[in-house]
Amino acid sequence: MLLRYRLPLSSPLASLFPSQILRSVRVPPRPAVGLGSSLARSRRPDRQIGFGAVPPRRSYVVVGSMESATEARDPSAVVSDGGSGRARLKLEELNWDHSFVRELPGDPRTDTIPRQVLHACYTKVSPSAEVENPELVAWSERTAELLDLDPKEFERPDVPLIFSGASPLKGGLPYAQCYGGHQFGVWAGQLGDGRAITLGELLNSHGERWELQLKGAGKTPYSRFADGLAVLRSSIREFLCSEAMHGLGIPTTRALCLVTTGKLVSRDMFYDGNTKDEPGAVVCRVAQSFLRFGSYQIHASRGKEDLELVRTLADYTIRHHFPHIDKMNKSDDLSFEVGGEGSSSVVDLTSNKYAAWSVEVAERTASLVASWQGVGFTHGVLNTDNMSVLGLTIDYGPFGFLDAFDPSYTPNTTDLPGRRYCFANQPDIGLWNIAQFTATLSSAKLINKEEANYAMERYGDKFMDEYQSIMTNKLGLSKYNKQLISTLLNNMAVDKVDYTNFFRLLSNVKADTTISKNELLVPLKAALLDIGPERKEAWTTWVQAYIEELVSSGVSDDERKVTMNSVNPKYILRNYLCQSAIDAAEQGDYGEVQRLLKLIEHPYDEQPGMVKYARLPPAWAYRPGVCMLSCSS
């Protein structure tokens, strides 16, 4: 029997707040797809491509990029540290590869005059931010290890000069990428790296490809009307949150280090005419690729002449980041039945690598969004230029983790009127963005209507599978219980319960039906302090139902606590914690940034002595600029 495709609106959040979700998400007309009316069935569900089951936390692997290990350089060329098997290189010894520039068409001009850059994926430009006594604020040992970089390198006095872009990094071949995007649902045309300058791609001793990028390093042809710079405030947030996401086990771009430029940068934080001089900074970001949905959209938007570039860039992406798709076998059974009312056809993913790729992008995106929902992360600006084709969290602007549970929470002041990017809308926005991506591939004739449909169907199914699995694990249950989870989220929203602390405390509830009614809420007391007597009954009823479900699962309390604590973080990077670190750093004290970095590297551990970092936001944090931010950065 064929299954009717459902939008991912059947999540507990959707059934609680359907109007909110439906209000702001309108899938636009797309020539090549027929969302909602399609039917799909995998002929061999066990053989679906993509990355299958949820990767276990802390061991997330980007399948494609790990397989690009086949490109590994000669291992004898590097000096190993003898212990970890990792090389320990000096900055000058990094193994640059520069595939992007070598293999893709570039802009013949190298000046930074703002302009439309046609028929090209990038422009060669060098960092140009002015610096004066730049300083190293913090660096991530974990990210350095990815690059085989010797930690001692960060003791070098020239590190702030190199990572502010003032001294060229030997072997680098800097460029800025051309991309476009839909912003708040409207096509914005060419955007591009207006202040991010890639130094190049390197291959580490495991053959993994990593791109290094300086964000805030000066103007490029894509800077439009802006200065190409970034301020310390937003750079601390990006540096810490990208490492925090990794600590949580969620795919993300990474941060190697953060330096001040020693120069002031003018910013109008609330777009109200009150500009302020703030310290300038540069973050060195690292990712296997920074390619976004908008990287393909821009070429498709330019009509016939650049359509071929969509294919060229897609080929490049598959070759380097999804090599398993190139290696798919015709004998693999990857065909799926797809169709509308009264008609159906078969999509065979082995016969079209672009279709297989679009399905994997859809699945990775679905999985990413589900993991955000699990930890209460709200991205804040899910424009298509902020959607990584590798399924990474990219661009840490006005993000926010939920404190008090509120599905309509948006951390972005610009988003307030429509709340398009609020927490509850993220799953639907992910689909909206995938629809733009598949429409782009369709217009370049890389995939057909059925294949586009199938990619979107996979987004919906994958999201539901992952979301249900994440919520089931958060509650320590053995199977998904929609009613129990919906009621819980409803209770949490009514009483504005802290999302992180509640789930962490939940593992203290015992699977014991003999506990007296009066005692049932004791393990959750710290999270339910503010509930009035009239709400006690609702919570007691829920805990009773929860305990019954726990008993039926048959898992011991101790075992369940360990499992639940490995998915419910004790520490998250609350906006007020970031702000405390920013306030100190703006006074020249970088200690809090460094302490927070250590804290968020192990968010699931108790970390004795650090418990104050699990506290709820203080009163001062409930003001714009702390709990909510604009895109001004």
Ligand SMILES: Nc1ncnc2c1ncn2[C@@H]1O[C@H](COP(=O)(O)OP(=O)(O)OP(=O)(O)O)[C@@H](O)[C@H]1O
């Ligand atoms: N100060 C700036 N100078 C030049 N361009 C900018 C500046 N701030 C933002 N932009 C550009 O505006 C567009 C949208 O900005 P957005 O804030 O989403 O990106 P970003 O934070 O600069 O970059 P990324 O998405 O790479 O993290 C991008 O093209 C970006 O490069």
